[in-house]
Amino acid sequence: MSKNSRLLPAKPSIALLPFDNMSRDPEQAYFSDGVTEDVITELARFQQLYVVARHSSFQYRDKAADILRVGRELNAQYIVEGSVGRNDDQIRISAQLVDATTGILGRSLRHLAGTAMTRGK
Numbered sequence: 001m002s003k004n005s006r007l008l009p010a011k012p013s014i015a016l017l018p019f020d021n022m023s024r025d026p027e028q029a030y031f032s033d034g035v036t037e038d039v040i041t042e043l044a045r046f047q048q049l050y051v052v053a054r055h056s057s058f059q060y061r062d063k064a065a066d067i068l069r070v071g072r073e074l075n076a077q078y079i080v081e082g083s084v085g086r087n088d089d090q091i092r093i094s095a096q097l098v099d100a101t102t103g104i105l106g107r108s109l110r111h112l113a114g115t116a117m118t119r120g121k
Helices: 026-044 054-060 067-074
Strands: 013-016 078-087 090-099 116-120
Touching (some): 013 026, 013 054, 013 067, 026 054, 026 078, 054 067, 067 078
Parallel strands (some): 013 078
Antiparallel strands (some): 078 090, 090 116
Protein backbone atom coordinates (compact mmCIF):
# COMPACT_ATOMS: atom_id res chain seq x y z
CA MET A 1 0.00 0.00 0.00
CA SER A 2 1.43 3.39 -0.95
CA LYS A 3 2.11 6.15 1.54
CA ASN A 4 -0.86 8.19 0.25
CA SER A 5 -3.42 5.38 0.20
CA ARG A 6 -5.48 4.33 3.19
CA LEU A 7 -8.13 1.84 4.12
CA LEU A 8 -11.48 3.52 4.65
CA PRO A 9 -14.41 1.99 6.51
CA ALA A 10 -16.91 0.07 4.35
CA LYS A 11 -19.64 2.62 5.08
CA PRO A 12 -19.28 6.40 4.65
CA SER A 13 -17.11 7.85 7.42
CA ILE A 14 -17.48 11.37 8.75
CA ALA A 15 -15.64 13.49 11.30
CA LEU A 16 -16.93 16.76 12.73
CA LEU A 17 -14.27 19.26 13.60
CA PRO A 18 -15.10 21.49 16.57
CA PHE A 19 -17.18 24.40 15.32
CA ASP A 20 -15.44 27.77 15.60
CA ASN A 21 -16.81 30.22 18.15
CA MET A 22 -17.67 33.34 16.15
CA SER A 23 -19.32 35.26 18.98
CA ARG A 24 -17.67 38.30 20.46
CA ASP A 25 -17.39 36.50 23.79
CA PRO A 26 -14.57 33.93 24.06
CA GLU A 27 -16.41 32.47 27.06
CA GLN A 28 -19.02 31.14 24.60
CA ALA A 29 -16.62 28.44 23.34
CA TYR A 30 -18.49 25.92 25.49
CA PHE A 31 -21.63 26.67 23.46
CA SER A 32 -19.97 25.99 20.09
CA ASP A 33 -18.47 22.80 21.54
CA GLY A 34 -21.93 21.76 22.70
CA VAL A 35 -23.39 22.30 19.24
CA THR A 36 -20.60 20.17 17.74
CA GLU A 37 -21.23 17.40 20.29
CA ASP A 38 -24.97 17.48 19.57
CA VAL A 39 -24.40 17.10 15.83
CA ILE A 40 -21.95 14.20 16.42
CA THR A 41 -24.52 12.49 18.65
CA GLU A 42 -27.32 12.90 16.11
CA LEU A 43 -25.19 11.63 13.20
CA ALA A 44 -24.13 8.61 15.24
CA ARG A 45 -27.78 7.48 15.24
CA PHE A 46 -27.47 6.62 11.55
CA GLN A 47 -26.24 3.05 11.27
CA GLN A 48 -25.26 3.74 7.67
CA LEU A 49 -22.49 6.10 8.84
CA TYR A 50 -19.21 5.60 10.64
CA VAL A 51 -18.86 8.69 12.86
CA VAL A 52 -15.48 9.57 14.34
CA ALA A 53 -15.59 9.99 18.11
CA ARG A 54 -15.65 13.44 19.68
CA HIS A 55 -12.35 12.96 21.50
CA SER A 56 -10.60 12.17 18.24
CA SER A 57 -11.97 15.14 16.33
CA PHE A 58 -11.60 17.64 19.20
CA GLN A 59 -7.80 17.36 19.02
CA TYR A 60 -8.11 19.83 16.11
CA ARG A 61 -9.82 22.48 18.22
CA ASP A 62 -8.42 25.99 17.70
CA LYS A 63 -6.02 24.75 15.00
CA ALA A 64 -5.91 25.52 11.29
CA ALA A 65 -6.76 22.16 9.75
CA ASP A 66 -5.58 20.73 6.45
CA ILE A 67 -8.70 18.74 5.52
CA LEU A 68 -6.78 16.12 3.53
CA ARG A 69 -4.40 15.49 6.45
CA VAL A 70 -7.23 15.42 8.99
CA GLY A 71 -9.12 12.92 6.84
CA ARG A 72 -6.09 10.64 6.71
CA GLU A 73 -5.38 10.95 10.43
CA LEU A 74 -9.00 10.28 11.44
CA ASN A 75 -9.63 7.75 8.66
CA ALA A 76 -12.65 9.76 7.52
CA GLN A 77 -13.99 10.22 3.99
CA TYR A 78 -15.86 13.40 4.90
CA ILE A 79 -15.15 16.28 7.25
CA VAL A 80 -17.72 18.73 8.57
CA GLU A 81 -16.36 22.09 9.60
CA GLY A 82 -18.26 25.15 10.63
CA SER A 83 -18.90 27.94 13.05
CA VAL A 84 -21.35 29.05 15.69
CA GLY A 85 -22.10 32.64 16.55
CA ARG A 86 -24.19 33.75 19.46
CA ASN A 87 -25.06 37.40 19.84
CA ASP A 88 -27.78 38.64 22.17
CA ASP A 89 -30.87 36.62 21.26
CA GLN A 90 -29.64 35.20 17.97
CA ILE A 91 -27.70 32.04 17.15
CA ARG A 92 -25.99 31.55 13.79
CA ILE A 93 -24.73 28.13 12.72
CA SER A 94 -22.84 27.54 9.49
CA ALA A 95 -21.43 24.20 8.31
CA GLN A 96 -19.69 22.72 5.27
CA LEU A 97 -19.28 19.10 4.28
CA VAL A 98 -15.92 18.49 2.60
CA ASP A 99 -14.71 15.35 0.83
CA ALA A 100 -11.54 14.55 2.79
CA THR A 101 -10.03 12.60 -0.10
CA THR A 102 -10.19 15.52 -2.54
CA GLY A 103 -10.82 18.67 -0.48
CA ILE A 104 -13.93 19.45 -2.55
CA LEU A 105 -17.24 20.46 -1.00
CA GLY A 106 -19.53 17.44 -0.82
CA ARG A 107 -22.08 17.31 -3.62
CA SER A 108 -24.91 15.96 -1.52
CA LEU A 109 -24.83 19.04 0.73
CA ARG A 110 -23.64 21.60 -1.78
CA HIS A 111 -26.90 23.52 -1.46
CA LEU A 112 -26.22 23.85 2.28
CA ALA A 113 -22.54 24.67 2.03
CA GLY A 114 -21.84 28.24 2.93
CA THR A 115 -25.41 28.90 4.03
CA ALA A 116 -26.29 29.79 7.58
CA MET A 117 -29.28 29.15 9.79
CA THR A 118 -30.20 32.06 12.03
CA ARG A 119 -32.93 31.82 14.62
CA GLY A 120 -33.94 33.58 17.79
CA LYS A 121 -33.63 31.84 21.16
